[in-house]
Structures are given as structure tokens and as C-alpha cells.
Amino acid sequence: MEEHLSSTPAVSVQELVHHYGERAALNGVSFDVRPAEMFGLLGPNGSGKTTLFRILSTLMVPTGGKAVVLGHDAAKEPSALRRHIGVVFQAQSVDVKLTAEENLWHQGHLYGLRGAALKARIHEMLGHIGLADRAKDKVETFSGGMQRRLDVAKGLMHRPSVLLLDEPTTGLDPAARRDLWQYLNSLRQEEAVTVIVTTHLMEEAERCDRLAIMNQGELVALGTPLELKHEIGGDVITLETTNPETLAERIRSRFVVEAQPLGNQVRLEREQGHRFITDLVEAFPGEIQAISVSKPTLEDVFIHRTGHRFWTEESETKG
């Protein structure tokens, strides 16, 4: 049975399309998630990842295509599926007027757990998330990071096979973020679950086994963070200049390399970047105000695939 399970994907998204009225939020997205994988959905706001999340968590029926989770079609068999998935929403779902223990007690009841088995599970989960000594305290006395951990524990109470998390670190400071990811990793090992997490943060995406990068309702890249970064040949060189359009054009014709104007910068990808910058600076004296060479990041992958920055001005003002 184990072998059979590992060969079939835990989650299979097939040609998923979704429209809000006229606006298309998902434009035919397909990918598979393997069992016990930490799978990231990376994309800026409005890329469609939250829509995808809502469809996977059975809250919304897609306009077209289908999402199959553990062999159940999320649109057609929501009640069968709900038993096997744990969901952690971006908005906090713990009740701050209840204690940590009461929150998990309530959650367990919703999934049919009760009695001694429920008590044991509450005790176990509170231990996992490091809140055993705060079991009887009201959640309103907890820090944001602690509340978030309790949210995750809620999602795992019924031992789901798949855990879905929507931007789980929203509103947490960097230390609490790191903490939460450590807990996610240890929980994944202890509970042996497939984890799908949406994020707009590159450093979080780096921690996933595999990533789907989304942009404007479409899948732009799929692979491990390393694979994705390797597809960029060598290093990334960024030049600051007053006239990026013309400089990019002149670099293209002179060095036969793809140069991309982005804002007040020109960006290009090249092996042996540190050697190449001397050539560049000598070729265009006085036109380059600053120059940098770096190893490719996931943001570079995004720019490489979409031709624009991850955070465009528009998406930043939208928040």
C-alpha cells in the first residue's frame, strides 16, 4: 500500500481555470505534488495562489479543470476530502477567548475525536509546538508566533495526510518566522504529511522541496529551488545607469548577450560574471554608476521567466 501511495501524486492539479466574473484568476494551471513533499506556491499578490488554495481546501468550486487531492476531486467530493486535509488560513483561526487546550479540544470535536484519544492528541500536539506549559492560558495572552503555531496544531489535530497553509508567516517578525518554519519541518517529519504552502517570500520558498512559481494566474516555473536557479546560466549582473533602455540595447549588440532594462537598472545573466564586468565597465566608461555580480536567486528566476520584477509597483501599492 505504501508503495502504491508513493507512486501516485498526493495532489494533482489539472488545467485549473478560475474566473471572478470577467477577471481570470487562474488560467489553466497544472502540476503534481508528491507524497510527503514540502511544496511551495510562490507568487506575488494577485498571482492566483490564494484562489488555488481556496479550491484545494474545498471552499470554492473552480470554473474549469480539476484539483484531485488524495484521489478525491475537491469540487465533487468535498466532504470525503475534508477528513484528510488540514488547512491553516492566512487569517488567524484560533479563538483568543479560549485556552490553547480548549481550542484544540474544539477542533478535535469538529473532526469526530473525543474522550481519552482526544486528550492524548491535545497533549501531544501542545508538546510538538512547545506550548505544553501554556495549555490552560487564554490564547489572547500569547505572542503572534505562539498563536500561529497553535493554528498549525489545529490543522494537524486529526492527522491529515495533506496540510495546506496560506501565507502562514503573515504578520510575524523574522525570528518568529524562522521558528515557525522549524516547527513546520519537524511537524512534517513527525506527522509524515504532505505540505503545500503559499508564500510571497523568497527566503521561505527556498526552504521548500519543490516550488511552483505563479504569475498572473499562470504557472511560470516548477522545480526544486536549486534546479530553478541553475537554469540561469552562471551569475546575475546588475548595472545601475541613467539610461537603461539604450545601454541594454548597446550591450546586446556588442556582447551578444541578453540584457534586460528594469527600472533604472540593466540586468543580464552570464557565466564567469566577475570577469565580464571588467569588460563591461571598459566598454561603456562613465555610463555605469554601479555594478554588482551575484549568484542567481529565486527572484532572478521569476524575472527570467516573466520579464518583470516580482514586486511591480502596482502589486506593491495593492499591498
Added chain:
Amino acid sequence: MATPAAALSSPSPDSALLAAFTLWWREVVRFYRQRSRVVGVIASPLLFWVVIGSGFGSSFRSGDAPGQQHYLDYFYPGALIMIVLFTSIFTMMSVIEDRKEGFLLSVLVAPVPRSAIVLGKVLGGTTLSTIQGAIFLAFAPLLGIHFSAASLLLSLLTIFLVSFALTALGFAIAWPMDSSQAFHAIINLFLIPLWLLSGSLFPLNGASGWVRMLMQINPLTYGVEALRNLLYPASPQTFSLASSLATLLLFTLFMFGLAFVMANRRGSKPAA
């Protein structure tokens, strides 16, 4: 994997009741953890009664027999219904709050039938407003009303039915809303008329044609009427107790059905 999944996927009535119980429990615990709400529920009937009682004094006095003559006596069942009405509807503001936080979403993705969600939440609100109604009922002896055990139980049943029906109505109104301001606007639009035309303020028999018709189709009229029958058995009755209670029961079932239909909508629009 197929067998246990299939066994689990049809939720037993037992687990639906457990879910309803836990939602009810949360509603009640949340209530008594917020001291100002507790004070409000206990103090408001008290305050209401003291102010109204002293305000009316001996105005509108018209006779000596209990039940009909003193306007304050007449007004008592209506005042009780009003208190139940407001508490019932406003407890369901929690639906909007739960939706704003992620709490409601986490309930919606649980393998819980929507009927259990409606039942749990509505019974939670019903419990609170029934308790408030019962507190108000405890003042009845001050008016010289003494009832038998049977009529006390029937009065509590009436309060329970009215509470349940109105809480379910509050649930159905609150469910699709995303702001408590919108909720207030709707409530004011039709709750006040619902109460005014329930026989709480003036009797149905004396009303003019169209008002009288509205009063007859207002389900709340039957709650007020049932209470009046139980509190003042000697006074003339517009409807028999049995027909009032039957109407009330139908109203309650209808409201629960309405709340259920609202909660059962699952579509292509965002649920959050």
C-alpha cells in the same frame, strides 16, 4: 486506503451532534468569558423593568382585574419578547466576527455537515437569550402573576421557540454579510416593525384593517399571544394556546430551514 476512507467519509449523526455540541459550547463559553456581555444580559431586563415600571406608574390604569387593565401588565409579555428578540438577533453578530477572523473558515473546511454548524451556533445564541428571557420572567410575581408548574414550563418553551426562531433568522441575515454595519442596517429595517406589529404594544383586536392583517401574518404575534395566554389565563384570547404554539413551532422550523439553506451555499465566489 479505500475501506477506511469510505467508512469515514459518511459522517455519522453522532459526530454531527458532537460538532454541534462543541460549537454550542464555544458560543456559551465565549459569552461568559466576556464580563460586559454577562452584565448586559442580566442588567438590561432589570433596568428595563425598573425604568418602564416607574415611568408608567399608574398611568393608563383602567380597571382592577389583573392582566388587561393596567397597561404595564399588558406590556409585560411584549417587553419580554423584545428582550429575547434583540439578544437572539445580536448574538449572531458572532457569525460576522468569526468570518472576519479565520475561525469560520476553519469550521467550513472541517468534515461537518452545514446543518450541524447552523444547529450549534443557533442553539448557542438561543441558550443565551432563553436565559435572559427566563430572568425577565422571574419578575412576573412582582406583577401579581402566579403560575402553575405547567404554565411556567410552557412559558419557557415559548421563550425557547421564539429565541430559536429569531436566532436562526439572525444567522440567516448574518451569514452572507461581511460587515457588522450592514447587519445593523438590515436589523433596524425590519426588526423594529416586527416587534411593533406583534401585539406587544397594542392588541390585535383594536387595530385597523391592514395593520391587523400584518399582525396576523407576523409570527412574533403568536409568541406574544402564547405568553399572554400563559401569564393571564383569565383574559380573553385571540388565538388558542395550542394554535399559537403550533404556529410558533412552524415558524421555528422554517427559520432553521432558511438558515440551513443560507449556510449550504457553496459556490465559485470566495468564501472569505
